[in-house]
Amino acid sequence: MYKILLNISIALFLILSIQENNFASENPTEKDPEHSETHKEKEKFNPGTFIFDHIKDAYSWHLFTYKGHHVSIPLPIIVYSKTSGLSMFWSSKLGHGHTYKDFKIALEGDNKDKIVEVDYHGEFVDRPFDISITKNVLAIMLSGALMMLIFISIAKSYTRRENLPPKGLQSLLEPLILFVRDDIAKNSIGEKHYEKYTPFLLTIFFFILLNNLLGLVPLFPGGANVTGNITVTMALALFTFIITTITGNKNYWKDIFNTPGVPWWLKLPIPLIPFIELVGVIIKPFVLMIRLFANISAGHIIVLGFFSLIFIFGNMDPILGYVVSPVSIAFTIFMSILELLVAFIQAYVFTILSAIYFGMASEEGH
Amino acid sequence: MELIKPDLGLLIWMLLSFSIVLFVLIKFAWKPILKALKDREKSISHSLMAAKRAKEEMAKIEFGNEKITALAKIERDNLLKEAKEIKNKIIEEAKEDAKIEASKIIEKAVQSVEQEKNLAINEIKNQIASLSIDIAENILKQKLGDQSNQKELIDDLVKNIDLN
Numbered sequence: 001m002y003k004i005l006l007n008i009s010i011a012l013f014l015i016l017s018i019q020e021n022n023f024a025s026e027n028p029t030e031k032d033p034e035h036s037e038t039h040k041e042k043e044k045f046n047p048g049t050f051i052f053d054h055i056k057d058a059y060s061w062h063l064f065t066y067k068g069h070h071v072s073i074p075l076p077i078i079v080y081s082k083t084s085g086l087s088m089f090w091s092s093k094l095g096h097g098h099t100y101k102d103f104k105i106a107l108e109g110d111n112k113d114k115i116v117e118v119d120y121h122g123e124f125v126d127r128p129f130d131i132s133i134t135k136n137v138l139a140i141m142l143s144g145a146l147m148m149l150i151f152i153s154i155a156k157s158y159t160r161r162e163n164l165p166p167k168g169l170q171s172l173l174e175p176l177i178l179f180v181r182d183d184i185a186k187n188s189i190g191e192k193h194y195e196k197y198t199p200f201l202l203t204i205f206f207f208i209l210l211n212n213l214l215g216l217v218p219l220f221p222g223g224a225n226v227t228g229n230i231t232v233t234m235a236l237a238l239f240t241f242i243i244t245t246i247t248g249n250k251n252y253w254k255d256i257f258n259t260p261g262v263p264w265w266l267k268l269p270i271p272l273i274p275f276i277e278l279v280g281v282i283i284k285p286f287v288l289m290i291r292l293f294a295n296i297s298a299g300h301i302i303v304l305g306f307f308s309l310i311f312i313f314g315n316m317d318p319i320l321g322y323v324v325s326p327v328s329i330a331f332t333i334f335m336s337i338l339e340l341l342v343a344f345i346q347a348y349v350f351t352i353l354s355a356i357y358f359g360m361a362s363e364e365g366h
Numbered sequence: 367m368e369l370i371k372p373d374l375g376l377l378i379w380m381l382l383s384f385s386i387v388l389f390v391l392i393k394f395a396w397k398p399i400l401k402a403l404k405d406r407e408k409s410i411s412h413s414l415m416a417a418k419r420a421k422e423e424m425a426k427i428e429f430g431n432e433k434i435t436a437l438a439k440i441e442r443d444n445l446l447k448e449a450k451e452i453k454n455k456i457i458e459e460a461k462e463d464a465k466i467e468a469s470k471i472i473e474k475a476v477q478s479v480e481q482e483k484n485l486a487i488n489e490i491k492n493q494i495a496s497l498s499i500d501i502a503e504n505i506l507k508q509k510l511g512d513q514s515n516q517k518e519l520i521d522d523l524v525k526n527i528d529l530n
Contacts, residue, residue: 055369057376114373130375136377144387151395158402163409175398199396203388231372235380239388297369 045315047308055225055300057114057136059091059105063220074221075138080104081117081128082339093134136232139224143210147363151206180205180351188355193362197355200243204236204349212296212343216336228296233289239283240354248361249304284357288350295346297318299339306331 021246061073074092084102093100097107099118102125106116109124115132117125133141154170163165166174180202185194211226226232254260256277258267266273309328314321510516 019399052369057373083493129404130373131378132375133379134376136376137383139381144383147396148390151391151399155402157399158399162402163406178403181400181403195400198400199392200388202396207384207387229376230370231376232380234372235377235384239384249396257393295371337407 027279032071045308045311047312048306050308050311051301051304054304055228056145056296057133057134057225057229057231058113059094059115061135061138061220061224073138075133075135077103077115077130078127079115079117079132081126081127082189084271089207096347125174135224136226137228139211139214139221139226141230143207143214143226147206148330159297176209177202178204184348184352188352189359189362192364195357196247196362197243199241201351201355201358204239205347205352208236208292208350209343209347212347215296216302216339216343217220225297225300227292228291228300230289233293236292237285237289240288241282243311244361245281246286249363251323251363252361278301283328284353288353292346295342299335301343303332303335303339306335 014120059077060075062071062184063071065071068129072092074090075096076088077091078086078088081102087101087103089100094103094105094115097104099122102117102119103115104114104122111124111127112126115130119125130134150169150173154173157167157170162168165171181194185198185201185204188194188324189197205258208227211232214222215225215227217223257274259273259277262273306328310321310325314326510519
């Protein structure tokens with residue numbers, strides 16, 4: 001397993017070194033607000049774009065900027081357009097506003113920073129069906145692979161060292177596994193049904209936790225804002241919603257459509273309560289989605305905001321930039337530590353709320 | 367606005383990747399891990415129960431031992447008491463027997479002494495009788511040695527005989 005990972009990283013590095021030459025030959029355009037300190041004086045620093053470029057998904061994985069050249073890992077772009085069918089190429093082809101095979105990354109408009117199909121004159125035609133391996137997709141795959149690596153390896157040590165105390169990585173993760181099983185699953189779902197849901201709860205807990213933590217690491221393979229992406233949190237909430245709906249028993253649906261303890265006239269001519277309950281069913285996962293997304297994104301925005309202060313002041317006067325930087329860095333460190341806490345709390349909150357919804361779905365009659 | 371607009375491509379990849387991760391982890395990680403944890407907990411609680419039971423049993427055995435010792439002590443005391451009683455009884459009996467025997471012996475001794483005494487008295491009586499006869503004989507011999515004396519005596523005797 002380790003060897004495979006090593007091979008992947010070597011392959012990535014090779015691709016990177018080839019693609020780097022492509023970038024090196026091109027000068028960065030004025031539309032690149034990335035933080036390059038060497039030519040900051042000439043470029044107007046825009047904290048908004050700086051922050052959002054870090055939070056948003058991207059078609060390539062920007063690593064660092066060296067002497068004004070952006071070094072990124074190019075990622076495969078997979079698009080299906082109605083006119084030209086399926087196309088696959090490296091994202092480096094589209095760097096700096098270039099057009100490749102009638103595709104370009106839109107610089108403005110509704111599809112800003114997304115791939116659009118353009119005609120001969122460079123006019124917008126359509127947004128193709130886009131299943132590119134973006135930065136976030138790669139980050140999800142890497143974290144998924146990392147999770148499988150970690151947990152399958154500790155599963156092996158569990159079966160190998162039967163009935164023995166945990167050792168190494170196993171003893172690091174066992175408290176967390178037990179925490180999810182006992183304090184989250186068993187407490188919220190109940191002794192009778194918790195075993196059915198525990199594997200899923202463990203998976204979302206560790207997936208969110210790992211990606212929260214990786215999101216705090218500024219270097220590859222961290223740095224992608226996976227759990228602060230609404231699409232990702234939507235998918236996670238969707239899983240919770242689907243599992244809740246599928247495993248919901250008779251009582252669960254009875255509580256929704258024929259809520260006990262409510263006067264009949266709130267249910268019969270106009271099904272007011274059932275309607276509210278049904279909305280609640282949708283709102284629950286929706287809130288899960290928003291909460292995780294907002295918390296993680298907000299944390300990143302604040303950290304980057306503090307960091308931007310250096311460049312904002314540096315743009316006014318370089319000396320001022322140096323003066324502000326220690327304060328700014330201190331705040332950034334403080335926020336990062338807070339984010340570390342938030343990473344755990346949000347993983348916990350998402351998991352426990354999912355567990356509570358599962359508990360409602362599998363609750364026996366009152 | 368783009369920040370809160372879900373992206374279909376990413377959603378598809380996320381659902382796919384997460385489903386794979388979920389499936390693989392459930393099958394190859396969580397099932398064995400949760401089973402191992404459960405087994406371990408079971409074995410720990412089993413061992414604790416077994417230890418508790420062993421302790422209880424030990425206590426029971428100890429209690430039994432104490433009881434046995436106590437019983438043995440009582441038995442011993444009883445035996446000692448009995449032995450003492452028997453001893454005393456034997457001594458008492460022996461004393462009694464000895465007393466009876468002694469009194470018997472004394473009685474016999476007294477009887478034999480009496481017998482001896484009687485015998486001796488008889489002997490002495492006989493001796494005295496024979497001696498008296500001897501003396502009388504000698505005296506008679508002396509007195510009747512000459513004729514005058516014999517005559518005198520016969521006269522005396524005849525005189526004394528009252529022929530009435």
